[in-house]
Amino acid sequence: MRSLISLSIRVHMLILVVVMTAVPVAIILYSAYTQHEQNIGKAKLLVERLADNVSDDQNILLSGTEQLLSTLSQLPAVKNHSAKAVNALLADLVKKTPQYSNLIIADRNGIQWAAAIPAKGPVSTADRRYFRNAIASGQFSSGEYAIGRILKKPVQHFAYPIKDSSGNVTDVAVVVFTLDNYITRYKLKNMPAGNMSLLFTDHKGTILFNVTAPETLGKQDRNDLFKRMTNGPDKGTFEAVSNIGIRRYFAYQKLRLGGEQAPYMYVRAGIPVETILGETRSKLMFNMAVMSSMLLLAVGFAVFISKKGVIDKVIALRDATQKVARGDLDVRISDYVSGGELGDLGRSFDEMTQALINDNEERTRHEKELSQYADIVARMQVGLYVYRLEDPNNDRSLRLLTVNPTSVNLLGLSEQQIVGRTIDEIFPALRQAGIPAKFADVVKTGTSFEREEFIYTDRNVREAAFSFKAFPLPDNCMGVLFEDITKRKNAESALQLLNDELEERVHQRTAEINAINRELEAFSYSISHDLRAPLLRITGFADILLEVCTPKLTDEELHYVLRLKEASRRMNELIEALLKLSRVTSSELNTETVNLSNMALEIFSGLKEQEPDRLVTYSVSDGMVADADPILMKSLLDNLINNAWKYSSKKEHAVIEFGVSEQDGSEVYFVRDNGVGFNMRYRDNIFAPFRRLHKDEDFAGIGIGLATVQRIIRRHRGDIWAEGKEGEGATFYFTLQANNTANPERAPEPTD
Incomplete structure (x- = not known):
């Protein structure tokens, strides 16, 4: 990979063109594959829908047939074996319902006693599968491929048991479908023509209908195809060679009657695989031809553009960079390299050279300002230590770089004593409090750390209370601002002592007030209780006056006595209220x-x-x-x-x-x-x-x-x-x- 990256721009451009060519080809192939898969999916969906439609149509037909036979079984003429009336009824039904080839009713022994198309002599159905199943299960039953004894052509039978009021089977109603019926229904349903195939078999694999090979009617379906359906689920798809040698995608369904375990019919629809692949190949060849033409044009244009738009501009940028490396900051390239990302790079190059000139000027100005900042740090009223963590994995490597004059006054340690030494050498007692580890975390995490109060003392530093804040600095450094808060803490302690004394006085005062209140409550109760005795006597005398002297009293005297009694009652209520109020505050x-x-x-x-x-x-x-x-x-x-x-x-x-x-x-x-x-x-x-x-x-x-x-x-x-x-x-x-x-x-x- 490293050797590939180190190649020239020209080689890179050629590689890029090759890659650009490969990508569209891959896209075309992938599109062809995707189209192929989509076509297969559509084909499978088409045959599945065909199988579904045909199966649904067959189920609807048999559902209606079962309903018809159930209705026939309830007719009095059928129950009474009125052969003439029933024959006429069945003939009329067959005439009005073309899908039925014949309708037959046989007794429990299989002897036909009524039919839409009667037999010329006695006919027994006792040996037929549909008859035996109807008698045994008492439910609507299916037959299999057979040559009809009356119609003398391939047919399929379905039987319905007729029961008496006790539920015993007395007769069996039979409907007969000729296999020609499936051809008629296929034409009426407008099924897809062309290369589509559609095939029905009975439960043994005998072909009942084959749209692509009518000559196979009554023959056995190929064993491997029939087993794919019998061994598979009720609905499924598979790919195989058909009975006539064409490879197809097949969809099938198993059809069952409600009272039967085994399917009575298999429906299989198919579409040729070649029909799908041919369409995909045609589209692929067309797309490849179009893409090849476009790629040839694109490659030629890309070679031209890469030379003019990239390679020449990169060479100009290389030459300008070499000049800057030699110290020529006045070189400018944007006039020669313009447009696009390289044009932006040219402008950025010019801005870089100008920024270098500005940086030189700014550095000179900052050096002057730093000398002023050093004076500010020297005048700070809090101490400042600056440490560097020399080994990120060892907090013992914290080494003091510089201090300000205030720190010397606070701790009494001169700059010459401590600068250049490690934190454990200067403040050995910090290790026990875990402070060096905290300071190392400040450097490593960039997160500040502070303590509102920290008591420190060792052999060189008097005991005092400090507050400090550690903060990160560049280059694995950190600063510590600290101040002596001993005087403030002493003042706070004195204030707390005063607060404690005040709280004690409040507590004592509260106890005194409670004692006074209890005395007042007792006094109120005593007064109220002592007032009741004379009040009761006054009330008593007033009652005696009213009882004994009322006839002798004038209206004015009676008014005075009543007022006396009312005042006594009012006074008694006030006393009672005082007692209640006293009990509210005195009760536990x-x-x-x-x-x-x-x-x-x-x-x-x-x-x-x-x-x-x-x-x-x-x-x-x-x-x-x-x-x-x-x-x-x-x-x-x-x-x-x-x-x-x-x-x-x-x-x-x-x-x-x-x-x-x-x-x-x-x-x-x-x-x-x-x-x-x-x-x-x-x-x-x-x-x-x-x-x-x-x-x-x-x-x-x-x-x-x-x-x-x-x-x-x-x-x-x-x-x-x-x-x-x-x-x-x-x-x-x-x-x-x-x-x-x-x-x-x-x-x-x-x-x-």
Whole structure:
């Protein structure tokens, strides 16, 4: 291959012409082969379609025949052996159906008692294959090649068993086809003529029909051809010499009746192989003649073009290159080599020589700039080391090339001490941390490597904290930028210590607030409990006055007593509400999985039972569950749903919904109604105890329900808020944290 590449351009052009000649010839041969294969495929498809069409036609004929015989078997005249009537019927059928040569009915013993063309004397069919098979199988059966006893010509029979009501065979109906029938059908079907062949045989190989050799009728098909069909699948193709000595492509099919295992007929169609090959050879010779003429013209033109368009231009480029090699950068070639790829090469050559001139000028300018960059590196406030990896497979070959002045000040190692030495000689402790291997990877992979904090010390370097970043450089080199972060780390440690102290103070303050809240809760419970005793006595005395002194009291006095009793009842409700609010914040939190959907449905059901006449449509989303205290959740939903029920009572058709949505990845539950709503200016007041936005005569209540709800939500480390519009309803949203029991110490509650 190397010797071939080293040949001259002229030889290469000749080789190219030869290759160009060989390719079209190969294409022509391949096209001829492809055309040959396509012709064979078309021929096979043609004979397969012919065999299919003939087979389908035969199957349709026999299917109709079986239907006809089945219908005959059901006629009363046939069942009653009315010979005269049946003979007339069969004669009429044969007359109207030309494909039938005769129709016969024989009894179970094979004696014919009716026929379209009656025999002159007694005729028995008991020895015929079709009769025996029909009696034995009780199904439509086929015969074979035979000379008809009545028609005295080659025929083929098919028999149908006639059964009584018990299913026993009493008679056999027979249809007779003369083999002339196949010739007639072949002509009527307009089968392909010319060199196409079509042949039928019975199950033994006796020829029933042969379009190309009618004289073979009744003779045995050639054994090898018949075996190719009998031993093959039900449909197939093969190539062989026909009965008359012509090589053909054959397609065949086996035809069976529904109740028989063996085929009753074989259909074989064929086309001569020579018909296909002759067409392919003619096209090949024509194509070769045309291509040869075109190739001769192409070769001559290619030789001329190669000389003028390639060889002469390449020689000019060679001469110009030799001049450049001698240092003549002013040489230009594009005026002599123009057009096409070589013209582009000529222009590129001129651009190259100009670029060389520019590079010389640029190199001089860069040398000046490098001296300025060296000053910048020297003034950097971070340290810089530059290493070269001398052996890519050995990280111990990292050798220090240069340093900047800042690095000397940071580490206290002078340039003379370390430049030119390996990394293990300068910083032996880096090996234990695996740093040399990381630096070698930076060189090999071109990927930077950095550490935010790295503590280093050895016998020559004081202990200090550093941050560094290693980055790749050309020529198997890498740089390391580093700075001393010891002071910053000390400041961060001091700040962390302050944060820890502050957190401890917050913890202590939280504990103090919790203790104060517990004392306030106890105080609230005590006050509420102590107020109940005198309140009960006041109520009792008011009841006695009403019971004993009502007749003696004036209307004004009775009014005062009733007001006294009502005030006592109101006071008792307030005390009870305070106790409930106290229990919400003081009771132990026991969390479990709570089905909020079922709990809400129970509350709605209770409200519906209390006010069955109200028109209220309520909906609850399925499958809402939460990890929460079930008692507190019952109180929460009871308050929110009762509020929605109460404040929508003035609506002719109230609508209340309890559902859940997702906001910022968290589940947000909501209770929505279309009631009176509220002004959003007062949204911060609705959760305050005893704060109400509506009058008692409009909506009864004491203003403790939403305060209770808020405290339950806070116990579960959740959040609650409300949105509303006057006259259009309100929506209360709340969240629950699944891990609200992670910290047994309760968050401090407001003391209100």
